[in-house]
Amino acid sequence: MFQLYCGLVRNGIWYNYAEVQPISGGVLSIMDGLDKSGAGYMLKVVEGSVKALYTKDGQSYQLEPEDYKDIKGKDGWKICEEASKLFTGEKHHLFEEHFFCPVCSTTNNEKYTHVKESWSELAEKGLIDEHYLNDPSEFRWTTELPVPIEIKPLQNHISGGTYTKLVREVLSIGQMVRLSKDSWAAQTEANMLCATWDAEIVEITGLSERELNILKRNNQENFSKKYIKDQTNIEEMLNSERKLGYEGEFRKVSCKHCGSEVGGHLDFTNFFSFLSPKKSNPSAKTGDRTTRSTTRR
């Protein structure tokens, strides 16, 4: 049994431990999925490898098919990490990460440093952090915007006013899957961030649930993009993010070309590489074929 970052509440009981089984249907059942996004893989691996959740004392809850999408996305990463260890038979979940160096890269010659480290080992040694919730009430948290947002009245639908307090909730796997299929969000990084915030915001103090739903329902008029425009508000949204799971803020990685510090984050790009066919075929020669990361932060 291992502890989940968030867990799931059913009938008032907090189940925040899990156990993984070999993926039912094997890796092909996952690669058979039509959804090739990270969130799609995550859902498949979680569905295939976890059948029950547990309380700290071992009381179990058998998961129903409709429960899987409610499991928090952060727990999805944790479950996938454990599933990968079981799947590969290795002690640690290892995959290649790529760190871009802004110092010695030039336009046509981008310099990356490849690293293969276990996040759980780094966390054990205190080189990165790993955050768990202490209580399910922490699923939700409040962000207080420094600059009040002004919402104009709209006929009989919106009463209008100024608002500063947003209640946000940790996203579920189902919400992550929905975001990965959102074509508006896929257009730009800013859109993805705003779509993520819209999904997170569950309450605005002073605004009724009905009003919030009306303001959020039209994807072409994303709420966060429309109202959270002030730079100090954007920074507050980012800074007040709920810290959960692995966090690489203080991770040290040196550029192998020039020695500059290029760490400070985690690269999820190859997280699911344990599902790649070459892993399940030990006779295949593993060359130096690398899928270079194109994500930079």
Ligand SMILES: [Zn+2]
């Ligand atoms: Zn460099």
